[in-house]
Amino acid sequence: MELFIDKINSPLGTILLVSDGENLCALDFVDYEHRMTQLLQVRYGHFHLKEMANPAEISSKIQAYLEGDYSSLNHIPVSAGGTAFQQQVWAALRTIPLGTTVTYGELAAKLGKPTAYRAVGMANSLNPVAIVVPCHRVIGAKANLTGYAGGLERKRWLLKHEGVALESRN
Known part of the structure; x- marks a missing residue:
């Protein structure tokens, strides 16, 4: 290939x-x-x-x-592979509006699986197409910046670049 x-x-x-x-x-x-x-x-x-x-x-x-x-x-057309659940999570990530964030729990609820926030977090961490599939727009339950495979400084930069106010977040 x-x-x-x-x-x-x-x-x-x-x-x-x-x-x-x-x-x-x-x-x-x-x-x-x-x-x-x-x-x-x-x-x-x-x-x-x-x-x-x-x-x-x-x-x-x-x-x-x-x-x-x-x-x-x-x-940008994306072919990310993954399991059916991962594909569902990654598709949902692309629906998060620019300049906004959601929590892992909110994303799980949006998928109709409100208790699956850990599984959503795991799928998020395995996103093979960062930035385009905006996993950086998912934050922790207390609005903290958690879990970004490219590092939290990059996550912070991307969110600020997109206009997300981060003053109250770590």
Whole structure:
């Protein structure tokens, strides 16, 4: 299986994105490349990464988001794999409006599984396409910034970038 990888310099550090030529399959940060590779191996088994600038115009859309064109993320097709439950959680993440946050419990309730907040958190942590599937918009029950695979400083930056007021949060 051949997949295409590109690197984007950003205020968050170097972003890696992987495409199958049509869809975004993975997006992570260079310091989490090992995690990204492991998730790709679980999904695809053996694969080869070929460097390609702006595969399926995804890199330019990520760059546009970083420059303030927030709607550009809506135009990125995603193929994340995962279990049926993970896919349900990841689809729900894409419905969280820009500039807002929800708790793990609120997201679980939205899915009709109000006691499954831990399972929602686990699915959130395995999201292979950070930023585009905005797992950074999910916060702890007491409005604290918890659980972001790319690190809490990146989560804080993304939320501030999207206009979320964080004064009362850690």
